[in-house]
Amino acid sequence: MFEFETLATERLLLRKLDPETFQYLYSHYDDEALMAFLGISEREKLEKEKEKYRNGLHTFNKSYLYFQLIDKMTSEIIGWCGYHTWYLDHNRAEIGYGLFEEHYKQKGLMTEAMQSILDYGFTMMKLNRVEAFIGTDNNAxxxxxxxxxxxxxxxLREHYAVKEVMEDSLVFGLLQREYLSKA
Known part of the structure; x- marks a missing residue:
């Protein structure tokens, strides 16, 4: 049986997902089990996830690692937080995060998750730099x-597409020494 690494915060369980996890999931789970595990309710979204898997989630110098955010009280998957575009050779990664439902926002849940995810990135993954590319209107x-x-x-001008419209990204960076000096 595959063992999923999990971190815990006051209100959340953070279940680690990486390329090896997905290799196991796609080899051993049927569509129904995959949808339940990933917190996906629509087949169309599952097909997008399968396409990402088929196209390769890991290359020779890049990888990803993210965590599902699971509400401890309900066991519901409420979001995700983690690293993508992880440059293994350069000890840097881009952080991303999101909550699935509006009613989970503005409750400090992402702050709670980010603390653990940043700790994990700078200590376990040995990252030197974490980058965040944020939409210009995303004040939260x-x-x-x-x-x-x-x-x-x-x-970064016209850095990413949202519904086929190019939008700018604000670039933020955090170095390991800056983070650890405040810990």
Whole structure:
């Protein structure tokens, strides 16, 4: 039986998902079990996840590692937080996060999760740098990054597409020594 690494915070369980986890899941779980495990209720979303898997989640110099956010009280998967575009050779990764339902927002859950995820990144993954690319209008995400000491480094013009519209990203960075000096 596959053992899932889990971190715990006051209100959340953080279940680690990495390329090896997905190899196991896609080899041993049927569609129904995959949907339940991933917290997906629509087949279309499952097909997108399967496509990502088929196209390769890990390359020779890049990987990812993220955690499902699970509400301890309900056992419901409420979001995710973790690292993508993890450059193994350069000890840096981009952090991403999200909550699935509006009613989970503005309750400090992502702050709670981010503390553990940043600790994990800088200690277990040995990251030197964590980057956050944030939409210019995403004030909650900007405030979250600043809360953890991320430094604004500039703007990337037309950096990503949202519904086929190109949008800018604000670049924030946090170095291991900056984070650990505040811990």
């Amino acid at each position: 995400s900007i405030a979250l990054a600043k809360k953890f000491g991320f430094v604004y480094e500039g703007k």
